[in-house]
Amino acid sequence: MDNIQQTQAQKKYQQRVNERMPKSKIASQCLRAFIAGGLICCIGQAVRAFGAQTLQLDEKNVAAFTSIVMVFLGATLTGLGVYDKIGSWSGAGSIVPITGFANSIVSPAMEFKREGYVMGVGAKLFSIAGPVLVYGISASVLVGLIACMVR
Amino acid sequence: MKSKGIGKQTLVFTAPPHIVSAAAIVGDVEGEGPLADYFDVVLQDDIWGEESWEKAERKMFEHAVRCALDKAELTPAKLDCLLGGDLLNQIISANFAARELQTPFLGLYGACSTMAESLLIGSMLVDGGYAACVACAATSHFSTAERQYRQPLEMGGQTTPTAQRTVTGAGCSIVTDSAYAGKRVFNHVHIPAATIGRVVDLGITDAANMGAAMAPAAADTLCVHLGDTGRGLDAYDLIVTGDLGTFGSEMFLSLCGDRGLDVAGRHFDCGCAIFGLDQKVDCGGSGCGCSASVLNAYLLRRLEAGELQRILFMATGALLSTTSGMQNDSIPGIAHGVVLERK
Amino acid sequence: MDYVWAFIIGGAICVVGQLLLSLTRLTPARILVLFVTAGVFLTALGAYEPLVELAGAGATVPLTGFGYALGTGAIEGAMENGVIGAFAGGITATAGGIAAAIVFGYINAVIFTPKTKKPKSPKA
Structure with missing residues (x-):
């Protein structure tokens, strides 16, 4: 078939699909993300306060304590099969917090248990977390090196 | 030849x-x-x-x-x-x-x-x-x-x-074959003709919109089938598509409309039929088990009972893989048509 | 008051993620990568620190906060130990979180078996 004609037909069709496609309800999705994200951060704030006031941790340890507890919560709720239900209500509200990071680690790992503990669980732990660490750590090293030069 | x-x-x-x-x-x-x-x-x-x-x-x-x-x-x-x-x-x-x-x-x-x-x-x-x-x-x-x-x-x-x-x-x-003499569940259902589909790709890349990716293939196969057989739409009680879902069906009907075919009154999509509206499954069902289970459980019985005389069963496939998806390829669609007739 | 700001800032960061998710069709994995990296660079530019001071967990719990921890760690390391510190600082600062993610991730994966998803049926 004539190539130019083909691409025109494709363009026309894609345009029509985009026009008629049922749209996401962005306003309500954003509201839910705001509420869920805000609540998760409030839980984080409570954990921080507990670490700082009750456990008398210093500032650095409070930060580490908070992430450890939040990761624990996210991982456990995923294991219990609750986090995906929270996620279907709150969208990015439960993806963006560090609990969502924990969810992205546990969910592929538990699903690939049947493929073995090394290349199943072991490898799949990082199927989504891996890229996050790759880019996050690389960026931090880059920033650190720039800081060295500026110093 | x-x-x-x-x-x-x-x-x-x-x-x-x-x-x-x-x-x-x-x-x-x-x-x-x-x-x-x-x-x-x-x-x-x-x-x-x-x-x-x-x-x-x-x-x-x-x-x-x-x-x-x-x-x-x-x-x-x-x-x-x-x-x-x-x-x-x-x-x-x-x-x-x-x-x-x-x-x-x-x-x-x-x-x-x-x-x-x-x-x-x-x-x-x-x-x-x-x-x-x-x-x-x-x-x-x-x-x-x-x-x-x-x-x-x-x-x-x-x-x-x-x-x-x-x-x-x-x-x-x-x-x-017709020489079969054993026990039958269906006495009247025949396959007189079929149309082999070709791969049609109108450039949809969204794997969450497979109905729209497959609709052009279904419309293509339907037109080719009607052209090849010289039949009109009224020769069929139902034009069945496999798993276009609600949105894919809408696009299918509109593509058929472009070619002067008003399929709306006789269109049946297995993906829309298998789940109830109250089940909240977005656009409906998909997968090869969708058309397979609806055909074998429901449509064949309706043919056997005489509620339908002739249908065109077009199961639709989205030929993507995880690799093609990650490489940002578009999703090719295909639809094969099988005529099912009561005789 | 801490909680109000944590709620507002934390919620707002998630709304940014939701807008990216809904409007650009970025996958969740890409959003996570984007947020961590953005957190690191915003920290380097000094733009994230005020947010952490204002909102506490509202800024540190979202994944941009993970980037903030990586960024501040690397910069502090660089100041104290030069190039070695630039390499080690980020991971040192986040070691607790990463180790927790690995250990709790592994334990949960071993203990639990995934369940299938069902649509929210009124009958269920």
């Missing part, structure tokens, strides 16, 4: 093969849908006592074939060939089920169009005199498809409004 084909892509069977028996098995969510009463087996859960979902899926395939054979009091040994496929890499469900059944086996991959593909090739074998009795089957499973194509089940996130839910289900038809 082709002697049994007409037009560009259509085959005419001189001695139309018969569908003498059929069976369909579905999962629990499908069992809550409007067609629940028609299925032979509705599972209580989707793992069916197996260690993994993959094993449950192959068991469904095997069980659908055995169930269809049982109804006609046949055994796997009576089959000249088993044709079928599924959605998993290297079609392991069909392959491993065929290992258990020990029949001659042709594994097929046509994504969600597999049920029509297997009926089409099975009919060719029978009409060509290469086989007297074949089983045509297809299966899909929500959980196995989800982990292969999308993301882990326990990962939190939302579906887009055009997403479809892979049907957990399997269906099998037993196709024989």
Whole structure:
């Protein structure tokens, strides 16, 4: 078939699909993300306060304590099969917090248990977390090196 | 020289093969849908006592074939060939089920169009005199498809409004020549013709919008079929599509409208039919088990009962893989058409 | 008051993620990568620190906060130990979180078996 004609037909069709496609309800999705994200951060704030006031941790340890507890919560709720239900209500509200990071680690790992503990669980732990660490750590090293030069 | 084909892509069977028996098995969510009463087996859960979902899926395939054979009091040994496929890499469900059944086996991959593909090739074998009795089957499973194509089940996130839910289900038809003298579940259902689809790709890249990716292929196959046979739409009681879903169906109707075909009154989409509106599955069902279970449980019975005289069954397939998706390729679609007639 | 700001800032960061998710069709994995990296660079530019001071967990719990911890760690390391510190600082600062993610991730994966997803049916 004539190539130019083909691409025109494709363009026309894609345009029509985009026009008629049922749209996401962005306003309500954003509201839910705001509420869920805000609540998760409030839980984080409570954990921080507990670490700082009750456990008398210093500032650095409070930060580490908070992430450890939040990761624990996210991982456990995923294991219990609750986090995906929270996620279907709150969208990015439960993806963006560090609990969502924990969810992205546990969910592929538990699903690939049947493929073995090394290349199943072991490898799949990082199927989504891996890229996050790759880019996050690389960026931090880059920033650190720039800081060295500026110093 | 082709002697049994007409037009560009259509085959005419001189001695139309018969569908003498059929069976369909579905999962629990499908069992809550409007067609629940028609299925032979509705599972209580989707793992069916197996260690993994993959094993449950192959068991469904095997069980659908055995169930269809049982109804006609046949055994796997009576089959000249088993044709079928599924959605998993290297079609392991069909392959491993065929290992258990020990029949001659042709594994097929046509994504969600597999049920029509297997009926089409099975009919060719029978009409060509290469086989007297074949089983045509297809299966899909929500959980196995989800982990292969999308993301882990326990990962939190939302579906887009055009997403479809892979049907957990399997269906099998037993196709024989006219000399078949054994027990029949269906006395009147024949396959007089079929149209081989071609791959149509109008550049949709969104894997959560497969209905829109497949609709052009369905419209193409329908037009070619009508052109090849010289028939009008009114020759058919139903134009059946496999799993376009609500949005894909809308695009299908609009593409047919472009070509002057008003299909709206006689269109039936298996993906829209299998789940109820109250089940909140976005745009409906998908997967090769969708058209396979709806055809074998519901449509064949309506043909047998005389409520339908002639239908065009077009199972639609989205021929994507995780690799093509990650490389940002568009999604090619295909639709094979099989004419099912009451005689 | 801490909680109000944590709620507002934390919620707002998630709304940014939701807008990216809904409007650009970025996958969740890409959003996570984007947020961590953005957190690192915003920290380097000094734009994230005020947010942490204002909102506490509202800024540190979202994944941009993970980037903030990586960024501040690397910069502090660079100041104290030069190039070695630039390499080690980020991971040192986040070691607790990463180790927790691995250990709790592994334990949960071993203990639990995933369940299939079902649509929210009125009958269920």
